Amino acid sequence: MISFWEKDSFIQYDFIIIGSGIVGLTTAIEYKESHPKEKVLIIEKGILPLGASTKNAGFACFGSLTEICDDLENMPADKVIETVEKRYIGLQKLRKRLGDSNFGFQQLGGYELITEEQKKYLERTEEINTLLYPIFKEKVFSVANDKIKSFGFHHKTVKHLLFNQFEGQIHTGKMMKGLIDLARSIDIEIITGTEVTDFVDDGDKVIVNCRNQTQKVDFYAEKISICVNAFAQKLLPQLEVHPGRGQVVITNPIQDLPIKGTFHMDRGYYYFRNVGNRILLGGGRNLDYEGETTTEIKTTSNIIHHLQLLLKEVILPQTPHYIDMKWAGIMAFGDQKAPIIKLLSDRIGIGVRMGGMGVAIGSEVGKEINNLFD
Ligand SMILES: Cc1cc2nc3c(=O)[nH]c(=O)nc-3n(C[C@H](O)[C@H](O)[C@H](O)COP(=O)(O)OP(=O)(O)OC[C@H]3O[C@@H](n4cnc5c(N)ncnc54)[C@H](O)[C@@H]3O)c2cc1C
Structure with missing residues (x-):
């Protein structure tokens, strides 16, 4: 039951956005920037955002070589290129909106660790560089085997290293705090x-x-946008969206840590980076696909144990370290890697299924949801 006063002042909006992840926040900000007089509300089920946007690894990335090769097996080439481009454009938008230093953006470059079994992918480097040339106007991937020793990786496992000059890293907390502060300021x-x-x-x-x-409480709006990513099936059971949990660990600070940049392994199933002088490592969903197809936000001992082994045996084999923190977040996947951006009716927009690279694509999706209503 609500009062006359609440009815008059609290429940009517021009635009309501469901979900305050990066997509919900950028959708709201894009809208408010072009409709400054209209009333905009974001409704979030968590006390803090609860899915992926405050839990991720902070890679400002658009796809590693093995991942792009893998995508080309399952999607037409033009779709693969379009998705890479959307991620790259989204990233530029985010940088412009927040300012690099305000969300810890650093273009330290990205690397991919290639094992002997994955050597076949290296032969496709030039082919993929040619495919991506229209977007970047430069060669994206180059061999950087000389760095394997200086990073201190286990040389028997890591046989080859690829470098991507365009990749960067961010401070995820600062990005989300920046977007929330910006939304409130307008x-x-x-x-x-x-x-x-x-x-x-x-x-x-x-x-x-x-x-x-x-x-x-019931709220009323001229239009709404559903930006709940992995939780979409609860509101929209007809959508082809499946949750995928991602588990992450971060080490203690390590003196003179030689590893700087973002690192991909095994077609994106594992990823690590430096956060200052710590190592953040995530992944391992492929160890238990069924168990990790869940919206339950918790870590599991088998995957965390595997991440610990990877740190000890491959990434930091010569460096004493321990796990300082571990956590989990929920991503959204489907039969295709592209997000779902569409209208359900003239008044209801949807922007969900961001996959594993929503930091990059999030800002662009926010813009595209707004375009749907024009
Ligand atoms: C461990 C991990 C590592 C990752 N690493 C990277 C990375 O390095 N780089 C990268 O680009 N991407 C990464 N990602 C993916 C990226 O974080 C996501 O693609 C992106 O954050 C998705 O944003 P979103 O706004 O669509 O979804 P979310 O951030 O999940 O936001 C959806 C929000 O909707 C809310 N919600 C859901 N249902 C309701 C409801 N019924 N009512 C109200 N609110 C609701 C949720 O609580 C949530 O806050 C990672 C993800 C994870 C989990």
Whole structure:
């Protein structure tokens, strides 16, 4: 039950966005920037954003060589190039919006560790460079085997190293804090700790049913956008979106850490980077696909153990270290790598299924959702 005052002042909006991850925030910011007088509300079920945007590894990346080769097996080449381009454009937008130093953007370059069994991918370096040339106007991938020794990797496992000059890294927390602060500074309202349970387009407006532990409230909007990524099936069971959990560990600070940059292994299934003088390592979803197809935010001992072994045996074989923190986040996947960006009705937009590279693509998706309503 609500009061006259609440009805008059609290529940009517021009645009409501469900989900305050990078996609929800950029969708709201893009809209408010072009409609400054309109009332915009973001509704987030977590106290803090609860899916991937505050849990990720902070790679400002658009696809490693083996991953792009893998994608070419499953998608037409023009779709693969289009997705890489969207990620790259999204990244440039994010940099422009926040300013590099405000979210710890550093273009230290990215590397990919190649084992003997993956050597076949190296033969495709020039082919992939040629495919990506229209986007980057320069060679993207080059061999950097001379660095294997200086990084201190286990030389019997890591036989080859590829370098990507365009890749960077960010401070994920600063990025999300920056986007939230920016949204609030332009009068976008954000309600946290509140789940949207349903929505109805009655032909005149959209009714958004919400609840938390103490209250149920319906909000009303001219239009809404659903930006809930891996949680889409709960609101939109018809969508082809599957959750995929990602587990991450971070080491203690390591004196004179020689490893700087972002690093990919095994077609993107493992990834690590330096965070200052620590190593952050994530991945291993392929060890238990079924178990990791979940929205449950927790770590599991088998995957964390595997990540620990990788650190000890391959990444930091000569350096004493320990795991300082571990956590998990939830990504969204589907039969294709491209996100779902579409209208459900004239008043309801959807932007979900960001895959494993939503930092890069998120800003571009926010723009595309707004374009749907034009
Ligand atoms: C461990 C890990 C590492 C990653 N590393 C990288 C990386 O290095 N680089 C990269 O580019 N990408 C990375 N990603 C992927 C990237 O983080 C995601 O693609 C991106 O954050 C998705 O953003 P989003 O806004 O679509 O979704 P989310 O960040 O998941 O946001 C969706 C929000 O919707 C909210 N929500 C859901 N249902 C409801 C509801 N019913 N009512 C209200 N709110 C709701 C959720 O609580 C959540 O906060 C990683 C992801 C993980 C998990």
